Amino acid sequence: MSVDETPQSSVAPSYARLSWLLVPLALLIGALWWLVSSDLLGNFGNGAPPVENLTVERTILDQNGIRLLVRGGGSEPMTIAQVQVDSAYWRFTQDPPGPLERGSVAWISVPFPWVLGEAHSVTFVTNTGATFGHDIPVAVETPQASSLNFVSQGLLGAFVGIVPVVIGLAFFPALRGAGPALMKFLLAMTVGLLVFLLIDTLEDALEFAGRSASIFQGPMMVILAAGASFAFLLSLSRRQGAPSGLALATYIAIGIGLHNLGEGLAIGAAFAAGAAGLGTFLVMGFTLHNITEGIGIAAPLLKIKPSLKHFALLALIAGGPAVIGMWAGSLAYAPHWSALALAIGAGAIAQVVVEISALLARGSKDLSSGLMTKPVLTGTATGLAIMYVTAMLVKI
Secondary structure (H helix, E strand, O other), X not given: OOHXXXXXHXXXXXXXXXXXXXXXXXXXXXXXXXXXXXXXXXXXXXXXOOOOOEEEEEEEEEOOEEEEEXXXXXXXXXXXXXXXXXXXXXXXXXXXOOOEOOOOEEEEEEOOOOOOOOOEEEEEEEOOOOEEEEEEOOOOOOOOOOHXXXXXXXXXXHHHHHHHHHHHHOOHHHHOOOOHHHHHHHHHHHHHHHHHHHHHHHHHHHHHHHHOOHHHOHHHHHHHXXXXXXXXXXXXXXXXXXXXXXXXXXXXXXXHHHHHHHHHHHHHHHHHOOOOXXXXXXXXXXXXXXXXXXXXXXXXXXXXXXXXXXXXXXXXXXXXXXXHHHXXXXXXXXXXXHHHHHHHHHHHHHHHHHHHHHHHHOOOOOHHHHHOOHHHHHHHHHHHHHHHHHHHHHXX
């Protein structure tokens, strides 16, 4: 009997078949109940204190002292018994009070007279005697959320996100009419700059993952989020065949936009921490670094006639998330959010690299002969070199 001849009643889901799903669930609940009620793990106890873990996710310095957002990650609820600042015990308040459950957060407020520009060290002591340290390298007052700061951060986000993409897209008229060799060179250059962004994004994501609470399993979260983002966007882009032209440019803009979201989160968090390193030179470096992203978006459009509306939307998709990231990072920053945003961006960038590489290889006998050409190899190397050199401007 062929598949088409299979009676419909034998393959259709039925309530009787679904009810069998209750059997393994009931077994699981029964096993967990027996594990808890029998206290089986109690037989392995040797008097050692439970495993405790504490992560500081946010630091705020103001006229009232120091406030720290901490997240518990112990095997059992843990209690913060004492707080030391610069090796001296200080009274503190906790909101909400009580033991910290696994994964829960609380604000710790210490009326410590911090000194501008000085380094301070905070140590948490739990009721079991375990200690967890947190360093404040340079004490500066945390900027308060206000409409003025909101506008200023939005303008800065637009300057490092939208403006460079618009400048890059402005190269479109000069590049239009490019021959096949120049076209391949530009597309390969886009691949080169995206590969650099992919490596840089993954590096940053893993760095933020290392600062996040252990309960989030940061490195694994980054890998899974990047893989899921890549698979989802690849399946989305291949619904109607391999993308090209405006569709491919849109996917490039999405990938760069997700990268800029993570970048904006990091800059916004630096603002919230009062980082003075965001000087004019650094902002100019970010802008120059991101101009190449606009050229990469423009490359697939050279054979079509996009309207100004398309250019405006592409610039907004690629650069707008930097503004959102700035606001979110300054108001509610946590390292695991930056790691997650950057991981999703990495997956999106990898998807675009695959699509552009497939476009370059299209019409060739095989993948290697399509990619191992002089324009493609020199273009890729040029893209990598441009990104590496401009990235020097934003490293401090």
